[in-house]
Amino acid sequence: MINPQWIRSFGVLAELGSFTRAADQLGVTQAAVSQHIRQLEQRLGLLLIRRSRGIELTPAGRALLDYGTEIDQADRRLRARLDxxxxxxxxxxxxxxxxxxxxxxxxxxxxxxxxxxxxxxxxxxxxxxxxxxxxxxxxxxxxxxxxxxxxxxxxxxxxxxxxxxxxxxxxxxxxxxxxxxxxxxxxxxxxxxxxxxxxxxxxxxxxxxxxxxxxxxxxxxxxxxxxxxxxxxxxxxxxxxxxxxxxxxxxxxxxxxxxxxxxxxxxxxxxxxxxxxxxxxxxxxxxxxxxxxxxx
CATH class of the missing domain: 3.40.190.290 (D-Maltodextrin-Binding Protein; domain 2)
Structure with a gap:
């Protein structure tokens, strides 16, 4: 199973387009965000391409982003059902x-x-x-x-x-x-x-x-x-x-x-x-x- 924190870091990075801003929002260091992305890419392959003006998601990256959204939705449904x-x-x-x-x-x-x-x-x-x-x-x-x-x-x-x-x-x-x-x-x-x-x-x-x-x-x-x-x-x-x-x-x-x-x-x-x-x-x-x- 993929570490949920890694998926969270990837989702915030994809949304903000910046390792620095992603680290600030997550309350961790930029190095930690980079480490999370490396761990994901070791398992799933290339997820993003670094550009001078931001990042670009690969097809694998877009698939992981969709997966993260599904996890968030399932989590909300579970909480609503339990509550x-x-x-x-x-x-x-x-x-x-x-x-x-x-x-x-x-x-x-x-x-x-x-x-x-x-x-x-x-x-x-x-x-x-x-x-x-x-x-x-x-x-x-x-x-x-x-x-x-x-x-x-x-x-x-x-x-x-x-x-x-x-x-x-x-x-x-x-x-x-x-x-x-x-x-x-x-x-x-x-x-x-x-x-x-x-x-x-x-x-x-x-x-x-x-x-x-x-x-x-x-x-x-x-x-x-x-x-x-x-x-x-x-x-x-x-x-x-x-x-x-x-x-x-x-x-x-x-x-x-x-x-x-x-x-x-x-x-x-x-x-x-x-x-x-x-x-x-x-x-x-x-x-x-x-x-x-x-x-x-």
Whole structure:
């Protein structure tokens, strides 16, 4: 690795064009600056040509100058990330389940548009991947559907999300036979969600697995597309339904026995959130509450 002080001396010399002025600005002797340049040229080749009116950088010298600029920029980014003092500037990484992510991602973009210093990095993932990403510090913030019991994780209630029975617009569901007629649009969590909700709505039903399957997709944003076309019904979390672009083509069947899950905001317990992460969390809580979400 090249000595950072040598690179610093070269950068100041390139800027001022004089060994004497460079030494004065750096607070060292002219001989020290010359020694730094010799050390660099022994490693990298000829970096500058001395002229009567100053110096001229060689291609290798210009490359080293660019390298020094990149180091300075990386150093500033590191200091800003470690400091985290700017609430409206910096990178915020958040990883969430698919349903809530459909709601949050446009809100995150709104925040980034309002505060251009923010850099939003978002990923959709199931609970186990969210927890792993937080533990390995790949993301600063995570949201999960089950509260972790790991002492390295701090968890706080973020919002509540009901499961919903969703059918094509105009359809009625009063009996189990209506579900059998419609058929089920399945997804990776579909069977588990349907068992939880339908076992309460229809307590003596023959079982979700007895229903005909009319379709399947693993993309949370597309689950309601076949429902909107009349191919069947499904059971999904509310935020996935709210994000669907054709609300007039579907209908939620209300029931007496709601299933409501608490969603948990998690982060590492050993250190506090950065100022910009706290800013994003506060804004998201307000936006969800203002949009009719069940904020905790």
């Amino acid at each position: 985290g003092a700017d609430a409206k500037g910096g990178e915020v990484g958040i990883i969430t389940p698919g349903s809530l992510g459909l709601l949050l991602y446009p809100l995150l973009l709104d925040l980034q548009e309002a505060d251009r210093g923010l850099v939003i990095r978002h990923r959709f993932a199931p609970d186990h991947e969210v927890l792993d990403a937080i533990l390995k510090t790949r993301f600063e913030l995570g949201i999960v559907t089950l509260k972790p019991d790991d002492p390295r994780i701090t968890a706080s209630p973020f919002t509540r999300e009901p499961l919903e029975l969703v059918v094509p617009a105009g359809e009625e569901v009063k009996h189990w036979s209506d579900l059998e007629r419609l058929g089920f649009i399945d997804h990776p969590d579909g069977q588990a969600m349907a068992i939880r909700l339908l076992s309460l709505r229809f307590p003596r039903n023959p079982g979700v697995r007895s229903l005909p399957i009319r379709g399947f997709t693993n993309q949370v944003g597309l689950i309601l597309a076949p429902v909107a076309r009349g191919f069947g019904f499904t059971v999904i979390p509310r935020y996935a339904r709210l994000a669907f672009a054709q609300p007039d083509a579907i209908r939620v069947v209300d029931g007496e026995h709601p299933i409501v899950d608490t969603l948990w905001l998690i982060h590492r317990a050993e250190w506090p959130l950065s100022a910009h992460a706290e800013h994003v969390v506060a804004r998201l809580r307000g936006l969800i509450a203002g949009d009719g979400g069940a904020l905790l």
